[in-house]
Amino acid sequence: MADGVARWGRRAVLRRAALLGGGTALGVAATTQTAWIADRRLPLGGGPASATLGSRHQQVGGGVEVVWGVRTGAPLVALTFDDGPQPQWTPMVLDTLAEHRVPATFFLVGERARRHAALVRDRLAGHEVGNHSWAHHDLARMDARTAYDDLRRSHEAITAATGVAPRLLRPPWGHLGGAVLHAAARLDYRLVLWTLQMVEGEYPHDPAGHARRIVADVRPGTILLGHDVGPERRLVALRGLPDMISGLRARGYTFVTVSELLRRAAVPGAAR
Numbered sequence: 673m674a675d676g677v678a679r680w681g682r683r684a685v686l687r688r689a690a691l692l693g694g695g696t697a698l699g700v701a702a703t704t705q706t707a708w709i710a711d712r713r714l715p716l717g718g719g720p721a722s723a724t725l726g727s728r729h730q731q732v733g734g735g736v737e738v739v740w741g742v743r744t745g746a747p748l749v750a751l752t753f754d755d756g757p758q759p760q761w762t763p764m765v766l767d768t769l770a771e772h773r774v775p776a777t778f779f780l781v782g783e784r785a786r787r788h789a790a791l792v793r794d795r796l797a798g799h800e801v802g803n804h805s806w807a808h809h810d811l812a813r814m815d816a817r818t819a820y821d822d823l824r825r826s827h828e829a830i831t832a833a834t835g836v837a838p839r840l841l842r843p844p845w846g847h848l849g850g851a852v853l854h855a856a857a858r859l860d861y862r863l864v865l866w867t868l869q870m871v872e873g874e875y876p877h878d879p880a881g882h883a884r885r886i887v888a889d890v891r892p893g894t895i896l897l898g899h900d901v902g903p904e905r906r907l908v909a910l911r912g913l914p915d916m917i918s919g920l921r922a923r924g925y926t927f928v929t930v931s932e933l934l935r936r937a938a939v940p941g942a943a944r
């Protein structure tokens with residue numbers, strides 16, 4: 673505690689020094705609060721943390737919704753796969769889902785969708801696609817203009833590859849800055865994160881064990897994050913997918929796309 677106070681004190685001194693040293697840039701009206709921001713090298717407005725762009729009227733739409741999951745009593749679960757499409761595993765995942773008649777939501781990387789369009793063309797009936805950025809760079813480090821350009825480019829590539837314009841956005845690693853919110857609002861996206869994720873690293877070479885863990889952890893309204901691209905260890909989740917599907921169905925769960933999950937939860941009188 674005492675050490676914490678001492679450190680806090682040192683920070684306060686640094687803050688005052690930054691305020692004095694950066695007086696020109698910060699302006700005479702700079703406060704302790706703005707100096708705190710300067711200490712961390714975040715630009716004051718227009719940078720990745722800011723959800724504003726310039727000082728004119730903002731053409732940003734009405735707002736943006738951020739969703740982690742859905743509060744419902746209905747046994748619904750949305751299976752999602754990020755980072756594809758890639759030739760290595762995406763076809764296998766699509767085959768498994770088709771065999772078990774399970775809909776899923778694929779958050780595609782725009783540049784990969786353009787390069788591997790043939791993998792997903794005509795194979796996404798019943799599934800949903802979302803935008804997962806152009807090249808899986810960190811959107812939380814981009815300013816609003818750059819984040820918008822990245823997502824717009826990806827949006828167009830995904831639309832061209834799949835024939836469907838995505839309405840959902842999942843930023844890589846779930847990294848959110850104000851600029852991402854701003855770009856998402858401009859593109860009229862819903863931001864979709866997740867409630868539960870695959871934990872392949874905890875079950876090396878044990879697809880059945882991993883599947884049992886996920887089946888036990890799902891709750892009504894869960895959005896479940898998986899990947900159809902990545903390091904070899906992720907195969908644990910993909911190889912266990914049939915077990916996961918049958919296990920969740922045995923618990924009474926129905927698989928839906930993310931948009932379907934949001935729609936069902938929004939129905940007045942639906943079980944909550």
Ligand SMILES: [Zn+2]
Binds near residue numbers: 754755804808844845
């Ligand atoms: Zn990702």
